Amino acid sequence: MKKRDSIIFDLDGTLWNASETVVKAFNDSIHAIGFDINVTSQTVRDFSGMKMDDIFSQYFGFVPKEKLKEFERIYAHKENQYLKESGGELFPKVKETLEKLAQDYRLFIVSNCMKGYIENFIGFFSFEGLFEDFECFGNYGLPKDKNIRLIVERNNLQNPVYVGDTIWDKESSEKAGVDFIYAAYGFGKIENPKIQIQSFEDLLTLEF
Template identity: 50%
Template sequence: MNQHLPKAIDGLIFDLDGTLWDASNTCTQAWNQTFKESGHGDHVLDDATIRSWSGMKVEKIFDQYLDFIPKSSQEEVLERYKHQESLFMKRYGGELFPGVKDVLRELSESFKLFIVSNCLAGYIENFISFNQLDGLFTDFESSGNTGLAKSDNINLIIERNELHYPVYIGDTVWDQEAAGKSNVPFIYAAYGFGKANRPEITIAAFDELRQLLLT
């Protein structure tokens, strides 16, 4: 076990996008369909843009990337997007990173598994359903469900499940900061979408969690 990890880990909390799977193309399609329906069809997103804002709360996404949408229309556009995202996600889903399903099953035999993501409500459920991962995760939480920051949602998972030595796995500096605010060790998924600030523990592929956590 890595010296920066607790010896008695009792929970693995995962970020979702950029850590477990890549659904950026599906989200791109959902956003572009939303723009067409809401009178902003001259604006088109690409997958790279979607990946760049992965992990951000939706309020910041509107401010930094979708400022062409008037504030008075943002709520309506968001509701349209929520509908489109659910439709596209159920149909197309995303692509799991190599080894995710098998490694999650192995990890679940030794640890309780959780997800905390800054996604919309219902997104995690669609992820689990699309990939047939029912029963693997003990609990999950999202900013779309609670309206809270990621660190607060990590704390909710810890409190609800009476965790003492959890670990958070994510792919962005925002994940790293959230884990730090919750005083939870952080494992940086370097294969994902973002960067981290001199992380103490890094994995270059998801299946490296086997050796890191199971040996």
């Protein structure tokens, strides 16, 4: 088999857990438009991996249509502010493992997040030198499979693999024609994955 030249990572549930920061941004935004409603960090983990417009429509249906744009605008501002201040929690051995992987592979990120989210992740941990490129739903409104293809084509990747933790990640990588590795320690559940890791550092010993 042709040697792997690159690894593309999902972000939430794969590299870090920022649900406590994100839920604060959501709840403060809900309160800002006049609703005394709270979502939980578990809810945030449950919808992690979905496109942002699907999250707003499926989990925040109580927001009237005439207030939805305001809600999205407030949330985008608060998410950006809170992530800069508080960031999230890396899964164990992510930093050390990424540094080792970068010696042999080109590293990338594709997430269904809002614009600026990946930049905040990279900036919070000073990971600028580890990732060559990244793409997200917030940039062009594209689904994850098309963003994976964008990264592949834009960087002329020959044999990439995608690492993610949800069924949406698996389906997106398959649509993009990219092999998939399931991060079993993350937020989602996938039955009988072809390749899986129990911890992030397992990538160092995995034959893929």
